[in-house]
């Protein structure tokens with residue numbers, strides 16, 4: 620499987636401000652002076668030596684992740700603004716010619732998980748078939764509502780592509796067999812209005828996406844063995860980590876997790892690689908990098924010696 624992150628910001632798109640950009644430039648210039656950079660220097664090596672928040676932009680697009688199976692079929696998780704970029708990519712292939720088969724799995728319907736769909740170009744190409752997998756039986760209604768006058772000029776159901784809706788049984792939670800050797804399980808999460816995690820299993824590898832989730836000690840207790848069984852031993856877990864621990868106390872019941880708790884979860888479930896996502900829109904890259912360093916330090920204090928931790932970054936690709 621190949622996993623690509625297209626949107627990692629939580630709640631609201633948050634483009635970088637000019638002030639933040641200027642500050643980054645200034646800090647990079649300071650590093651360059653300190654490194655004695657000159658025309659003979661290896662620029663790539665210098666860039667690579669910079670702290671993550673100067674090396675990258677974490678990204679301002681809201682939630683969208685793609686999973687490409689070993690057969691080459693792509694599955695899109697959520698339609699945050701990151702899906703606009705997926706659309707451009709898909710338009711280069713069959714979706715640009717009206718023969719695209721596009722699979723979308725929905726975690727829930729908060730704005731930041733659907734607001735990119737009106738700008739997903741393959742939606743407007745006749746012949747394309749979009750299949751939505753969702754545990755919400757009113758999925759079509761929710762997508763129609765965000766794309767109707769006066770909020771949007773084109774009504775969702777009137778767009779040129781064909782749409783299919785597959786409702787996942789949220790009670791029985793029967794796993795979905797997407798391909799002969801690719802099974803997807805889903806699991807309810809504590810989040811206002813409900814949200815679902817997805818677990819992809821193929822070729823003995825496990826990828827779990829669990830954003831928009833408030834993991835607390837109480838939630839883990841309540842989830843019991845069933846929850847532990849769902850999350851354990853993932854090769855890659857992308858998990859909600861919007862808050863600091865303090866913020867998670869003052870925003871109790873808002874439906875998101877602190878990076879501290881996210882690390883605890885990863886360790887409890889023996890995850891191999893943990894990706895912290897759904898970044899708080901108010902946070903600059905510098906603040907996110909600070910949080911990341913604190914998350915890694917927290918892991919070390921908990922004797923983490925094997926789980927890798929990353930900050931979700933737009934465009935990042937993982938292969939399992």
Ligand SMILES: [Zn+2]
Nearest residue numbers: 629630731831
């Ligand atoms: Zn969200």
Ligand SMILES: [Zn+2]
Nearest residue numbers: 727729810831
């Ligand atoms: Zn949400």
